[in-house]
Amino acid sequence: MQFMLLFSRQGKLRLQKWYVPLSDKEKKKITRELVQTVLARKPKMCSFLEWRDLKIVYKRYASLYFCCAIEDQDNELITLEIIHRYVELLDKYFGSVCELDIIFNFEKAYFILDEFLLGGEVQETSKKNVLKAIEQADLLQEVRYFPRCVTPFSF
C-alpha cells in the first residue's frame, strides 16, 4: 500500500499515512485530487478506481471516507477488508467510533494503525493482539477522551 487517507464528506482530511517518500507539496496535491475524485463518485459505484498508475480502494463509513492507494498487482478486495478491519479496531477501542473520536484522539488513531499496518503491509490481523498492544500503553497512562458521538459508524 502506498498511502491511506481518511477524510470527511466535507473534504476535511482527518488522517493521512504515507508509506512512500513524497514531498509535502506532492502529498497535498495528491490529497486534493483524490478527495475531489472520490467525493464526486455516486454511492452505488464500485469501490475501486484507476488513478494515475495506482489503484484506489475506498469505502465510506458514516461521515468518513477511508481511501487506500495500492499498486497494480495488489488485491483490491483484501484492501477493502483492511479498511474494514481498521474501522473495527477503532470501533472496539473507542466503542462505537465516530468521526469526532478520530479528530480528538488522532494520535491514538495513528498508534492503532501502526500496530495493524507497518510500512504499507499488514503486520497483525488479530484484533485481540492489536488492541492488546494499545491497551498496554494505555495502562501505563490512562488518558482518553470520549467526545459525544454524533453518528457512529454503522456495521
Add this chain to the structure above:
Amino acid sequence: MPAVSKGDGMRGLAVFISDIRNCKSKEAEIKRINKELANIRSKFKGDKALDGYSKKKYVCKLLFIFLLGHDIDFGHMEAVNLLSSNKYTEKQIGYLFISVLVNSNSELIRLINNAIKNDLASRNPTFMCLALHCIANVGSREMGEAFAADIPRILVAGDSMDSVKQSAALCLLRLYKASPDLVPMGEWTARVVHLLNDQHMGVVTAAVSLITCLCKKNPDDFKTCISLAVSRLSRIVSSASTDLQDYTYYFVPAPWLSVKLLRLLQCYPPPEDAAVKGRLVECLETVLNKAQEPPKSKKVQHSNAKNAILFETISLIIHYDSEPNLLVRACNQLGQFLQHRETNLRYLALESMCTLASSEFSHEAVKTHIDTVINALKTERDVSVRQRAADLLYAMCDRSNAKQIVSEMLRYLETADYAIREEIVLKVAILAEKYAVDYSWYVDTILNLIRIAGDYVSEEVWYRVLQIVTNRDDVQGYAAKTVFEALQAPACHENMVKVGGYILGEFGNLIAGDPRSSPPVQFSLLHSKFHLCSVATRALLLSTYIKFINLFPETKATIQGVLRAGSQLRNADVELQQRAVEYLTLSSVASTDVLATVLEEMPPFPERESSILAKLKRKKGPGAASALDDGRRDPSSNDINGGVEPTPSTVSTPSPSADLLGLRAAPPPAAPPASAGAGNLLVDVFDGPAAQPSLGPTPEEAFLRFVCKNNGVLFENQLLQIGVKSEFRQNLGRMYLFYGNKTSVQFQNFSPTVVHPGDLQTHILSLAVQTKRVAAQVDGGAQVQQVLNIECLRDFLTPPLLSVRFRYGGAPQALTLKLPVTINKFFQPTEMAAQDFFQRWKQLSLPQQEAQKIFKANHPMDAEVTKAKLLGFGSALLDNVDPNPENFVGAGIIQTKALQVGCLLRLEPNAQAQMYRLTLRTSKESVSRHLCELLAQQF
C-alpha cells in the same frame, strides 16, 4: 467541548481542538493557531524547564496543527527529548511527531538515531516496537545506514518477542524498498524463510511480505520458500472456519495471510517438485470449490475476504498459465461474477478476465462471455466498470468477432465519457487494422471514428489510414469514393477534411469518371471547407490542389486563380504563403512531364509497427515506446506530402521517409557549402580522402555512435560527407545513404559498393544487402541518395563494409567504412512483467548464455541519457523489475530470418565508483558476448 473520561491528561489539547472546530472562518482558525503557536514557542523558550507531560501536550498540539495543513518550523528538539523519556506515552508521542514531521536536520538525525539505538537495545519489547515503527515510518536512507545491519539480527534472534519480530520484518522491508544496497544478504536469509513455519500467525503474516520482496531480487536464495508457502497455504485452506481463532475473519481462515502466500508463489514458476505441485494444485482446486459453496455469512466482509483469496488464486493460475483445466474453471467462475449484483465483483471479474483472454488455453472460454461484456458496456452505470468492459472486449477480440466488437465499441463511443474517448478511438483503430478482412471495412471504420469522435482521433490514427490506403491499391478507389461522400455532409470534422484532401489528391482520379464526382466537383467540394480549416489543414489542401492540376489539367485555371488570390499569396502565415507562391510558379513554369514526375503518386510506405499501437502503449504505461515520438515535433515539416518543396533534389524523388507516421525524421544531412580553399584543395588532390583525417569523429567513433541511433553523419572529410538514415523492422531494414559532394567540382566514376566480409569468412550468408546503383557523376555541391535493403538472415558479428571509389579532379579516391548495421538493429523490444522477466532470466542461466562486463563510465552518468541509449539500442526498458530503481533492465528479441534470439539485459550503474556492470543473457553465446561488447562501449 467533549467530556473527558479519566484524568485530565491532555485537556489542553482537547480544548484547543474544540476551539479550532468552533472557528467560523479560515481567518479565525489561522488567528487561533497563531496564538497557540506563540504560546507554545514561549513555553519552549521559557526559563522554566517543562515537565514531560507539558512537552508531550505541546508537541501533540504542534502535530495537530501540522496535520491541519500548516507549516511547523519548531518543536523538533522537544520531540526528540521526548524520545528518551521513560514514560511510554511521552516516548510514543515523540516518535509520532518524528515519524510525521521528519526533518533532515543532521544534528537532529544523530540525536534521533541515538534514541532509537537505545530503545532497540533496551530489551523492552514495547520500546523496541516503537523504535522499529519509527524507522519503518521514516524509511529514509539515513535510517537505513544506521540500522539496516542491526534489524536482521533482531528479526531472527531466538529471544525476540513475536511482536518485535513482526515489526522488525516489515521495518526491514521498508528499508530494503528504499535502499536495497544497504540491506546485506547473509546467513539470516535462510532463517527468515523458516519464519513461514512460525507458530505465531502474525509473525508469518509479516514475514511473507518481506520474503516476497526479497525473493524478487534473489529468487535462488529464497527458493525454499516455495514448499514452505505451499504447505502453510494448504493448512489454512483446509482448516475449518473456526480453527484459527482470532485469525479467522468472518468465517474465512486467515484471508490476509492466504492472499500474501498466493502473491509470494507468483514470484516463481510452478513448483518443480511433483509432490509440492500436487499439493498446491489441490489448494487451488479447494479455493475454486469453496467459491461454489453457499456462504457461511450474509455479511459482505465474508464474501469479500473469500473472494479476495479466490481472485488471488486465479491470478496465480493465470501466472502459471500451464493448467488448462484450472484456467477454464477460473474463467467460468469469473463468468458468474460478470452478472453478480455486487458492482465490485463485476469490476474485478472484467479486470481479471482481461488477463485470462491472453492465455491460449482460456482465450476461447473468455470469448463465450462476449454478450455479457457488451451488455456491461451498454448498461453499467459506473464509468470505471464500463472502462473495464471496453478493455476486456479489446483483449478478447480476434478475427472471428472483430466486426461485432468494433461496431459495439463505435456505438459506445457516441455516449462514452470524454475521459476515455481517446483510448477507445485508439483501440478501435488498432482492432480495425489488425483484424480487417477487407480493407473497405477498415476505411469505413476509421471514417466512422472521425465522424463520431473527430476530436479524439489523433494524428496517428488518420496518418495510419492514409498509409494503409496508399499501400493497398485494391482499396484506393473505394476510399476515394467514401471520403467524397463523407465530405458532402454539411458539417464534417476537420480530420475528415484532412483525410479527404489527401486521398482525393492522390486517388481522386479513380472516381473522376463519374460526373457526380468530376474533378471540378471534387475541387469545389474541398475548397468549400478550406476557409473553415486550420492552417495545417489548409496547407495540406494547397498540396492537394497542386496535385489536382497534375491529375486534372482542366482544373488548372480555377486552381491557379485560387492560388493567385491575395488571401493566399499574401497570407500572413509563412507556410501558406510559401506554398501558394511555389505551387503557382510550379504550375506555370513546369512542363506537364516535370509536373507529373514531381507530383507522382506517393510510393508505398515501409511496413512498421503501427504508431497507434505505440501511442496506446504510451498512454497505458510509462516507458513503453517513448522514443517513437521524436519525429513529430514540427507540424509543418511532417506534413503528409513529402514532395511539397519544389527544390530539385527532394521533389524529384518524394522521399519515402517523409514523415507520415511520425518516423524519426531528421532532415537528410545537408552538405555544407564547399569552403575548401585553394591550398587545401591542392592537398586534397594529392592525398586521397581515406588517407587524410576526417572531420569530427574517427570512422570507428562514428560507427559506435550508430549502435544506439539510426540517423546521422557517418563520415565527413574535406571532400565528401556521408549521411545515414535507416529504419529497421523485424529482420528487415532499409538504409538511405546520402553522399554529399562538398567541393565545387564534379566527382566522376562515383561508385559505392557494399560487401559483407563476415560472409567471406564463414561462407554462410548472414546478411543480404541489396543496393541500387547511383549515378556515376556527383555534381559539385550536390547530394545523391542510395537506398539499401537489408535482410538479416542469421545472427552476425561483423558489420558490412561500404567502399566508395570516385575520381576527384582526375585523382582516384577510395575509402572503406563499416556500415552501421549491427545485430541489435534487429531488436524487437519486448514488454514483460517482473515475474516473467525473472522466470526467463533464470531459464538463461547457463554460464555461456551470460556475458558480463564491468567497465568505467566514459560519459557523465545521466539516467535519462542512459535510458535513451538503451531504447536506441532497441530493447524495451522494463520498469519496476529491478528492485533497485537506479538499475536498468531491458528485454527484446533479435529477429533474424533463421532464428529468433531472446535477449535480456541489466545495467547497474555505480555512481560512486563511476562504473557500470552490464549483464546480457541470451539463448546464444556469441550474441550475448557481441551485444555486451557493443553496448558496453556506449556509456
